[in-house]
Amino acid sequence: MSNNTVGTVYEHIINEVINAVRVDFEENGVDDSVLEELKKGWQHKLSQLNVAQFPWDPKPEAPPPAQAQQSTSAAVNAQAAAVAQQQQPTPNYTQSTVSPQTAAQPLSMPGGQPNGNGVAIKNEPGMANESAIKQEPGTMQPMMHPAYPGNNAARGGMAAQRAAQAIASRYGSQAQASINAIHQQTQQPQIPGQAPQQQQQQQLNPQQQYQQNMAAQMQQQRMAQQPGQLGQQQQQQPPNQQNGLGGAQVDGPSDGFDGVLMRRDADGNPVEMGRVEIDNLLHAKLLERAKEREGGGLMLPRAAARGAGANQLDGNDEDDDEFDEDAINSDLDDPEDERDDDDEEDEASGWIMLCLYDKVQRVKNKWKCTLKDGVLTVNGKEYVFHKANGEYEW
Amino acid sequence: MAANGNTNYYDLYRHGSLGSTLTDALDDLIGAERMDPQLAMKVLMQFDRVITEALNEKVKARLTFKGSLDTYRFCDEVWTFLIKNVTFKMDGGQSVVTADKVKIVSCSAKRSDEK
Numbered sequence: 001m002s003n004n005t006v007g008t009v010y011e012h013i014i015n016e017v018i019n020a021v022r023v024d025f026e027e028n029g030v031d032d033s034v035l036e037e038l039k040k041g042w043q044h045k046l047s048q049l050n051v052a053q054f055p056w057d058p059k060p061e062a063p064p065p066a067q068a069q070q071s072t073s074a075a076v077n078a079q080a081a082a083v084a085q086q087q088q089p090t091p092n093y094t095q096s097t098v099s100p101q102t103a104a105q106p107l108s109m110p111g112g113q114p115n116g117n118g119v120a121i122k123n124e125p126g127m128a129n130e131s132a133i134k135q136e137p138g139t140m141q142p143m144m145h146p147a148y149p150g151n152n153a154a155r156g157g158m159a160a161q162r163a164a165q166a167i168a169s170r171y172g173s174q175a176q177a178s179i180n181a182i183h184q185q186t187q188q189p190q191i192p193g194q195a196p197q198q199q200q201q202q203q204l205n206p207q208q209q210y211q212q213n214m215a216a217q218m219q220q221q222r223m224a225q226q227p228g229q230l231g232q233q234q235q236q237q238p239p240n241q242q243n244g245l246g247g248a249q250v251d252g253p254s255d256g257f258d259g260v261l262m263r264r265d266a267d268g269n270p271v272e273m274g275r276v277e278i279d280n281l282l283h284a285k286l287l288e289r290a291k292e293r294e295g296g297g298l299m300l301p302r303a304a305a306r307g308a309g310a311n312q313l314d315g316n317d318e319d320d321d322e323f324d325e326d327a328i329n330s331d332l333d334d335p336e337d338e339r340d341d342d343d344e345e346d347e348a349s350g351w352i353m354l355c356l357y358d359k360v361q362r363v364k365n366k367w368k369c370t371l372k373d374g375v376l377t378v379n380g381k382e383y384v385f386h387k388a389n390g391e392y393e394w
Numbered sequence: 395m396a397a398n399g400n401t402n403y404y405d406l407y408r409h410g411s412l413g414s415t416l417t418d419a420l421d422d423l424i425g426a427e428r429m430d431p432q433l434a435m436k437v438l439m440q441f442d443r444v445i446t447e448a449l450n451e452k453v454k455a456r457l458t459f460k461g462s463l464d465t466y467r468f469c470d471e472v473w474t475f476l477i478k479n480v481t482f483k484m485d486g487g488q489s490v491v492t493a494d495k496v497k498i499v500s501c502s503a504k505r506s507d508e509k
Contacts, residue, residue: 009452010412016444017416017437024436025429034428038437041419051411351496354410356503357473367463369473372503373449375410376457376482378493382411383484384449388457390498392477394466 006052006382014042051382352377355388365394403442404501407449416441458483464495473500 018039025035043056273281355374361367371388407413420434461480466473475498482491 005453005455009448012452013412013441013445013448016448017441020440020444021433021437024433024440028430028433030429030433034423037428038419038423041422042416045415045418046411049411049415351493352409353496353498353500354406355498355500356404356406357500358503360468360473360500367466367475369475369500371498371500373446373453374457374500375407375412375449376496377411378480378482378491378496381491383455383457383482383491384453385455385457385484386449386453388459390459390461390477392459392461392463392475392480394463 003052003381003383006384007054007057009384010046010052011055014039051377051380355385367392367394403439403446405438405442406499406501407442407445408438409499412445413438413441455484461496471502474498475500 018035022032022035025032043054047054047057353371353374353376355371355376358370358372360369367390369390371390372386374385374388376383376385405413408417416438420429420437423429424431424434459477459480459482461477463475464478465476468474476495477498478495480493480496482493483489484491
């Protein structure tokens with residue numbers, strides 16, 4: 001058994017297969033060129049695997065001309081040359097298909113590197129600006145905006161400076177997030193004529209948005225608190241006005257506010273809820289909605305349609321696990337599943353022997369097996385064997 | 395790994411390098427609509443026969459190997475071994491190849507002889 005015989009055996013197999021299916025190709029009306037193409041493609045793919053040296057590869061073809069040159073017969077030389085010429089198309093075929101890829105990469109790399117460097121250099125100032133503006137939205141902009149009033153104070157020949165400012169601000173706006181960019185663009189026309197107060201207000205906007213992003217729920221709470229406060233005020237008014245009518249009587253508008261501010265105690269009497277209680281209620285509701293959005297929007301469209309919640313994902317998984325466990329019916333199967341994964345990796349990486357077995361014997365933990373007609377792929381090389389004896393311990 | 399219904403040859407070897415490259419080449423031609431899948435199946439069945447016969451008749455090499463058996467499985471007349479720290483000796487012990495692990499997939503030789 002050696003790696004050298006693989007090439008000839010494989011060539012024999014390829015030729016046999018091609019000849020065997022030639023009739024089938026003719027019966028199906030498929031052109032003979034397709035069959036030749038199949039053979040070429042098969043050999044080419046096999047050569048790319050580089051599991052052995054094949055007769056159709058360029059490497060093993062080099063020795064035969066050398067041997068032919070050693071022989072003094074001119075006829076042999078001519079034959080060898082003819083053979084070489086005949087064989088050249090196949091190496092050219094493989095080289096032309098392989099080498100352009102390898103050659104194109106070095107060619108593209110030198111061309112691509114300067115471009116890449118240029119882009120990288122161009123990006124670097126942009127990145128620096130981005131980082132400077134992004135990192136210091138609160139500090140840089142106050143630094144920059146005071147400059148505008150200063151420029152406004154000295155208005156003589158401001159066009160160039162304004163253009164520079166516009167470029168600078170646009171550059172900054174490109175670098176900044178889209179939200180901030182919008183605000184900056186709105187700032188540009190306002191800055192020359194308007195007071196720094198608006199600038200300060202607008203400077204607050206990113207902070208507010210930051211707060212909105214960071215604590216949207218908090219702000220929603222604030223929004224909710226405002227009607228709540230209004231409701232309290234309004235609701236405090238009716239009792240003052242309606243004290244004589246009794247607390248049990250509630251008119252229409254008050255009913256609407258009752259839903260927000262009043263709850264029934266155990267006796268069924270309406271009890272006014274404090275701000276903290278209302279806040280807690282709203283907070284809980286908002287958290288629920290946020291969870292629904294997380295589950296429905298990102299993780300589980302179907303589960304969200306069914307009722308939402310990240311818990312359903314867990315539930316499904318558990319169901320699947322339980323189903324699998326029931327199907328396999330043994331906890332011992334789990335580690336074997338992992339080994340199956342290993343096996344698949346082995347198969348993918350090519351550490352595999354495909355063969356037939358004559359005998360497989362086991363005495364305690366010692367195994368002996370007699371294998372035959374096998375193909376072994378190991379360490380990137382392929383071997384064929386007629387018979388193999390294996391001994392191993394478990 | 396089961397024997398082919400029509401020919402009684404295993405399609406085991408299609409998983410090797412020779413079979414997988416043939417399958418790829420056939421896929422390319424099918425993708426280019428140069429041939430239809432039924433014809434490709436006939437090619438693969440011929441391949442099953444040819445490689446089984448060739449390994450039986452053309453190859454005389456012998457091989458011994460030792461190692462530690464990690465996993466064994468016998469299912470549907472197919473032995474699957476995962477052997478670690480394997481040492482292959484071939485050419486009468488002249489050349490030795492070692493590997494961390496190797497997977498052996500082996501079908502029954504008797505069934506293929508029945509034909």
